Every structure is written in C-alpha cells, then in structure tokens.
Amino acid sequence: MIEMEPIGTVRSPRGEVEDDNWGDVVSTIELRADLAAESLDGLDEFSHAEIIYVFDRVTQDKVVSEARHPRNNPDWPKVGIFAQRAKGRPNRIGTTITRIVKRTGRILEVVGLDAVDGTPVLDIKPVMREFLPREVVRQPVWSRELMANYWHTQK
Amino acid sequence: MIEMEPIGTVRSPRGEVEDDNWGDVVSTIELRADLAAESLDGLDEFSHAEIIYVFDRVTQDKVVSEARHPRNNPDWPKVGIFAQRAKGRPNRIGTTITRIVKRTGRILEVVGLDAVDGTPVLDIKPVMREFLPREVVRQPVWSRELMANYWHTQK
Numbered sequence A, B: 001m002i003e004m005e006p007i008g009t010v011r012s013p014r015g016e017v018e019d020d021n022w023g024d025v026v027s028t029i030e031l032r033a034d035l036a037a038e039s040l041d042g043l044d045e046f047s048h049a050e051i052i053y054v055f056d057r058v059t060q061d062k063v064v065s066e067a068r069h070p071r072n073n074p075d076w077p078k079v080g081i082f083a084q085r086a087k088g089r090p091n092r093i094g095t096t097i098t099r100i101v102k103r104t105g106r107i108l109e110v111v112g113l114d115a116v117d118g119t120p121v122l123d124i125k126p127v128m129r130e131f132l133p134r135e136v137v138r139q140p141v142w143s144r145e146l147m148a149n150y151w152h153t154q155k
Helices: A141-146 B141-146
Strands: A002-004 A008-011 A026-031 A048-054 A093-104 A107-111 A120-126 B002-004 B008-011 B026-031 B048-054 B093-104 B107-111 B120-126
Touching: A048 A107, A048 B093, A093 B048, A093 B120, A120 B093, B048 B107
Parallel strands: none
Antiparallel strands: A002 B002, A008 A026, A008 A120, A026 A107, A048 A093, A048 A120, A093 A107, B008 B026, B008 B120, B026 B107, B048 B093, B048 B120, B093 B107
C-alpha cells in the first residue's frame, strides 16, 4: 500500500456531485498550510494545470472493475472501469486539465475543475504541449455522446 | 492520509531512470491478478491512455517543494515543484498520456510511457478529446527547452 497526504483542498461553488455543466465553474485550490507557497511559483506562466485529486465521497462498495454501461445507459456498450473516467474506480483518482485564472500566495484559481467543494488534491502539474497526444486522438462514439454536455455552461 | 493500492505494474525495457528519449519505449502494464481482466474491456477503442503511476524510487529526502531551477540548470528560472513535472514531488505521482498498441487479457501495451521497469501503476484512464485543453496552451520558454529531447528516439 502507498500512503498519500493531500497537498491541498478544492474550494468550489459546487457542493454536490453532478454529471454535467462543469465548463464555467470557477474553483480555488488551497495548499496545505505547511507547504511553502513558493511551491506554486512560476505556475501562472502556464495557461493550464492538471489537477490530480481524490473522489473522496465514493465509498468502497461503489468501486467497480467489472465491465458496465457508462452512466448505466444501455445504449452504450459495456466497458471496463479503465476504459471510462467514471469516479467509482480503484484508488478513486481524478485528473483534469483546468485553465489557470491566477495564483495568489498558496491559492490557485482555475476554471473547469470537475471536483466538488472539499475534494482532497494530491498534485498539481503544469500542462506542456509536449505531454499532450502527439498523434490524432481516436475514441469511440459513446464517449463523445457522454461528454456532449460535460463542459456546457449552465447559463 | 489516503491509502492506495497499485492496480498493476509497469514492465519496461528501461530499468534505470533517465531524463530523455522516451518516445519509442514500448512498455506493458500488467494488471494485479485479483483485478478482473474485463476492467480493461473497451480501452483499445481509444488511441491513447493516461497512465497514473508512482515514482517509487524517489526517497522522501528527495521530495522538495521549494522553488528551484528545473534539472538544476541555472539558465532556467527557479520555479516551484507544482510548476514542474519533476519526480521529486509530494505524493510522487506521475501522469503520462501514452499511445495504446494493444490489449491482451490483463496486459496493456503502450508506447511512450516514461516510467521504469517495476513502477507501480495507480490508474489507467482513456484519453478523450474533451478532456484535452479547450483553449490555446501557453507555456514558458524553459519548459520547451527542457522537453526538447524528451520524446526523441534513441536511434
């Protein structure tokens, strides 16, 4: 077993887990008090940051690895948990690329973080073009349908 | 503290940590024996997978959060650990988008995984275009210079 200590916490206007409409959500990540604020120095030279966090509201009985229909939609094929980005997964890790708004001391403000208020954050990484896919991305139709409203704004 | 159990292990021709030339490295990820093989079902419908792993060879005394020059290069500015993707970071998590070659049972073969042989894997996620940056990516010059040979092949 590997032990992890959250480096900070998400502060979000969203207190409840929702499937869609994360596009215009503005959140902050507050670093743990014993971590040096300078650990964020230079991050705002990047436009985007990848946030690695824990779906901490998922209880162990909701973690599955058997193939199932994403969002229980019978129109979509049964796929394994590692072919989905659903939260009920072993180790309950979420990773999301967000747009950086600003950094102030030990607080990072971002847009488009799909994590609810109070979510523990494990890591923050700068997004470099070199770490994005270097070939055309291919994905099944069900995943495009599932994502149709994910980033839609609520306005 | 949050406990994580690796879901599998990296098998790589690279046994030693190296800075560069990861582009043509072919690795496999072998799922833990008690995880259902079907947890990978459907993943090969995607061209790319994000691998979340642990830099397990980094000892606690090598984890820093103070600002420093990336790769100790004085030509580059001092930046905090969360403005870098270096391995000596709190929780020692690495995340890399790899190209999927094939999946056979509980084994996933990928190209471009920058993790050495024996690395514990925490999660595997399909890459969806919708989770890539939705705006132009901006990044500082030092990061482009640092990445210049990262994916270069060794041939």
